[in-house]
Amino acid sequence: MRRRLLCALLGAGLAACPAVAIDVFVRQPLPSKAVFGEVLVEVEVLSARDVAAVEVRLDGELAGRLSAPPWRLVVDVGDENRAHVFDITATDVAGESASRRIETPALATGMQVDLELQQLYVTVTRGGQRVLDLPEEQFEILDDGEPQEIVTFESGDVPFSAVLLIDTSFSMRGEHLRASLAGVQAFLQDMRPLDLAKVVLFSDQTLITTPFTGDPQQVAAAVAAARADGGTAINDHLYLALKALESHQGRRVVILLSDGVDVESALHMADVRWKAGRSSALIYWIRPSAAALERFNYYSAWRNPDEHRQEIDALVQAVSDSGGRIHDIERLEDAPRAFREILAELREQYVFGYYPKENRNDGAWHEVRVRVRASGTRVRARGGYYDDRLQ
Secondary structure (H helix, E strand, O other), X not given: OHHHHHHHHHOOOOOOOOOOOEEEEEEEOOOOOOOOOEEEEEEEEEEOOOEEXXXXXXXXXXXXXXXXXXXXXXXXXXXXXXXXXXXXXXXXXXXXXXEEEEEEOOOOOOOOOOOOOEEEEEEEEEOOEEOOOOXXXXXXXXXXXXXXXXXXXXXXXXXXXXXXXXEOOHHHOOHHHHHHHHHHHXXXXXXXXXXXXXXXEEOOOEEEEOOOEOOHHHHHHHOOOOOOOOOOOHHHHHHHHHHHOOOOOOEEEEEEEOOOOOOOOOOOHHXXXXXXXXXXXXXXXXXXXXXXXXXXXXXXXXXXXXXXXXXXXXXHHHHHHHOOOEEEEOOHHHHHHHHHHHHHXXXXXXXXXXXXXXXXXXXXXXXXXXXXXXOOOEEEOOXXXXXXXXX
């Protein structure tokens, strides 16, 4: 049956089809487009026998070896504007193999300059529903008001690295903690093979932290002994979450579950916003009991009530500037649904890359706007970046 299907897909009759046949087709990357940063290599293998392995080489060097489908691998090609060669070889259990070569070009430019690729993760909605079928031509990116040339464009599922930052202070004890951890498990169980997540349970100190993993069972074992205790230090841990993502290329995400009242952090939210402005990480905030924040009237060792409200407002702004959003829930029992909705949004974003036209490196904030030529749409994306990578 497998041989008959393969022959049909290859356009050959059964009599003309060889006894052993294997072929490999490359879905991504496309040979016509320049590539930068992390690149998803996705192939389809047609074989009359079971496939033993798929090997990916980048510019002559082994980039990875896959032993089971899906045949997808993320490789980092760097940010240099240059051509690349991808060699993909599929081998079946009998040792028969097939290869494909994809050559991607350098981006045509009249002058080579040292620019850093800016990546944007864009959510487009119409009437509250995400819009998923817009072509690249309907988007425009403005950097400090100047139109930019889009050099990479993807839509749909792109792998990510995420930090799930869970408030486990004393107010989260009992059922609240169990509901929060159920949300973490819901997120992890729905991740795809190339996605990674790190879970941090915190109060006024870090209580439990896991390595980046795609294994829900590993996280479940690590948080099994979790308990809620102590005060809340959101600013300190949000800063650390952004720092933990610095070594990860591609799409970076922080999901914070907390009531947002920080009474213990040594850092101010201004420090977090400074860090977030130098990161491309999306920040999502699952916020229970939003109405209670409006009535908040508390003195802590660090701040008076007005200063606490200013910190909360600054957290709201940090989320907005990153291109993420606030997800309000009335009960912590709704945490699993909130995590799943955020994951669904991540699956349905557009991903853009562009080189700013000017090589400034001036340490200043540069405003970024994304326009969509489609009626009735709303766009959410990172609001800008600090161009001070060498400082």
